[in-house]
Amino acid sequence: MTLVLADRNFLITGGTGSFGQTMVARLLAAGAAQVRVFSRDEAKQEAMRLRLRDDRLRFHVGDVRDPDSVARATRGVDYVFHAAALKQVPSCEFFPLEAIRTNALGSANVVEASERAGVAAVVLLSTDKAVYPVNAMGMTKALMEKVAHAHARAEGTSTVVSCVRYGNVMYSRGSVIPLFVEQVRASRPLTVTDPRMTRFMMSLDDSVRLVEHAFLHARPGDLFVRKASACTVGDLATAVSEIFDAPAKLDLLGVRHGEKLYETLVSREEMARAEDRGDYFRIPLDARDLNYALYVDEGQARVDGVHDYTSDNAHRLGVPEVRSLLLTLPEIRAELAAAAASS
Secondary structure, eight states, X not given: OXXXXXXXXXXXXXXXXXXXXXXXXXXXXXXXXEEEEEESOHHHHHHHXXXXXXXXXXXXXXXXXXXXXXXXXXXXXXXXXXXXXXXXXXXXXXXXXXHIIIIIIHHHHHHHHHHHHTOSEEEEEEEGGGSSOOSHHHXXXXXXXXXXXXXXXXXXXXXXXXXXXXXXXXXOTTOXXXXXXXXXXXXXXXXXXXXXXXXXXXXXXXHHHHHHHHHHHOOTTOEEEEOOEEEEHHHHHHHHHHHTTOOOOEEEOOOOTTOOXXXXXXXXXXXXXXXXXXXXXXXXXOOOOSOTXXXXXXXXXXXXXXXXXXXXXXXXXXXXXXXXXXXXXXXXHHHHHHHHHHO
């Protein structure tokens, strides 16, 4: 990490989740002056405190839905990484108002509190499900992105608010890979919705590095998207089975509420103005205002011949490549070691 982030104070909302814990560890290793972990779960905070035992850690129990608790946590902070969210697609489908309160209104609370506290930069964690959303989780994350854009367009603001957008992050909490590992080690069939479904595959480390880049280089309203390879869910299940020397037995469940056959990381409208920066895309803010003459006189970037960036047209990994990728994960290696020890 660039030394600019050393000796600074950070706040991580949702800091006991997969993203949050990885981010906390990297910031501490890079020399952060203080890292505040903000979440609702005091039990996970205590487990994290006992595991890390670092005097630079501060724990705040609160909820992003509560503006006062967010305001208290942001005082004296230089950078905020907002990862707190309701992320499970079926849960958000059945409780959409709860998704709105956390993902949209809670994000607005974080942005507004950060502006009032004089925070230098806020990075909001978004998802491929925010592009052409068909489920409540994606819709509320899309609204979160709109909150960031609205803040960037407002006059008199000083906090730089940007977003990072990811696909499937391997072995993050609630993702399918830990479930597949659990099922294969228990000699049960792997539960698959539709083996033809494609999903982006990305490591937590790659995801966190993009957040670091956004902290240091984002302009107001920027959206950063990490490029990633994709695979079918069927090939992923087969690769997990092969790693543990088990037959690939699949239990087909059918598509769940709000699921797509493939995901989109960048829409064609965004691709028309995106900057290709090697490992990722930077999508700058569309800064046009409500002066409608601009739409007539200037128009929008042409999208003829421009395509969405999806898990269906991204580089497709086969089973051997998925196996190799999974074997780079420390969690998979730990599970293999545990399996060997118990045999």
